[in-house]
Amino acid sequence: MLTRLAPTPSGFLHMGNAxxxxxxxxYSRARGGRVLLRxxxxxxxxxxxxxxxDIYDTITWLGIDIDRQLPSQQSRYGRYWSAIDELTVAAHVYACDCTRSQIRAASPDGRYSGTCRDRGLAVDAPGVSLRCRVDDGYGDPVVGGKNRIPAYHIASICDDVDAGVTHVIRGDDLAEASAVQMQIARRAPSLASFCATSIIHHPLLLGQNGQKLSKSVQSTTLRSLRSEGLSRAAVVEAAITLADPQTGQYLAERISTRT
Ligand SMILES: [Zn+2]
Incomplete structure (x- = not known):
């Protein structure tokens, strides 16, 4: 079993990330598995x-050990673009020049409505984004950005496949992203093995009485909560409420031995 932590370094981490x-x-350690950081x-x-x-600091504070860290995704653009090319050669990719506001106007839920699907725009034209044609309802995700930066889904799938990740464990809020990733992966030969990945969605963090976590806690960074006295044990207790029994028991044992 191999799983990974995959934080985005766009700001400071929150309780939910921890x-x-x-x-x-x-989940992985309780089953004798390994853990990557990406x-x-x-x-x-x-x-x-x-x-x-903040990511390194949080990992250290939580007492988590990592087996290996993957290289920066910015060093992997070649691999990501070859996956995008696979999709393009097989005609799964089309170019889209819609602006954000055009997409919102065409689809109130913000999901791309497929405006450019059959326009035949050149995929190498400047300033277009590349979308993967997937089953209806998933909104044809961007795989290559207007700025020629490979999109999140492509980078994530390529890294999971190439590192041999067997289990992806993420919050319920990413259930749709998981479905979209499966849609993309099965269309590119070098990504197809991703479809065998076990994807486990855990509930999102709730407060102690089973109520939704208060906005103030949700929007407060972990480091500021720590500076106000938040203990690691409290974070571990919160995590146990999101875990299956075997994982929770492993975490509970950690509380007594590591705090
Ligand atoms: Zn478009």
Whole structure:
């Protein structure tokens, strides 16, 4: 079993991120598995230098051990573009020049409605984004950005496949992203093995009485909660509420031995 932590360094981490780290790590360790760290830095515009330091700091504070860190996604554009090319050669990719506001106007839920599907725009034209034609309802995700930066889904799938990740453990809020990734992966030969990945969605963080976490806690960074006295044990307790019994028991044992 191999799983990964995959934070995006666009800002400071929150309680939900810390709980996901703990659940992911414990899920794998409780079953004798390994854990990778992958910093999702494919888009340099989304990288906040302090965000990267915050990731390492949080991992250390939580007492999580990592077997290996994957290289920066910015060193992997060649691989990502070859996956995009596979999709393009097989005619799954088309060019789209819609602006954000055009997409919103065409589809109130923000999901891409397929405006450019049959327009036949050149995929190498400047300023177009590349979308993958997937089953209806998934909104044809962007695989290559207007700025020629490979999109999140492509980078994530390529890295998971190439590292041999067997289990992806993420929050319920990413259930649709998981479905979209399966849609993309089965259309590119070098990504097809991703379809065998076990994807486990855990509930999102709730407050102690089973109520939704208060906005103030949700929007407060972990580091500021820590500076106000948040203990690791409290974060571990919160993570246990999101975990399956075996994972939760592993985490509970960690509380007594590591705090
Ligand atoms: Zn379009």
């Amino acid at each position: 709980c996901n780290f703990l659940v992911t790590w414990a 910093v999702d830095d494919a888009d340099p515009n989304m990288v906040h230098p302090e965000g990267i330091a």
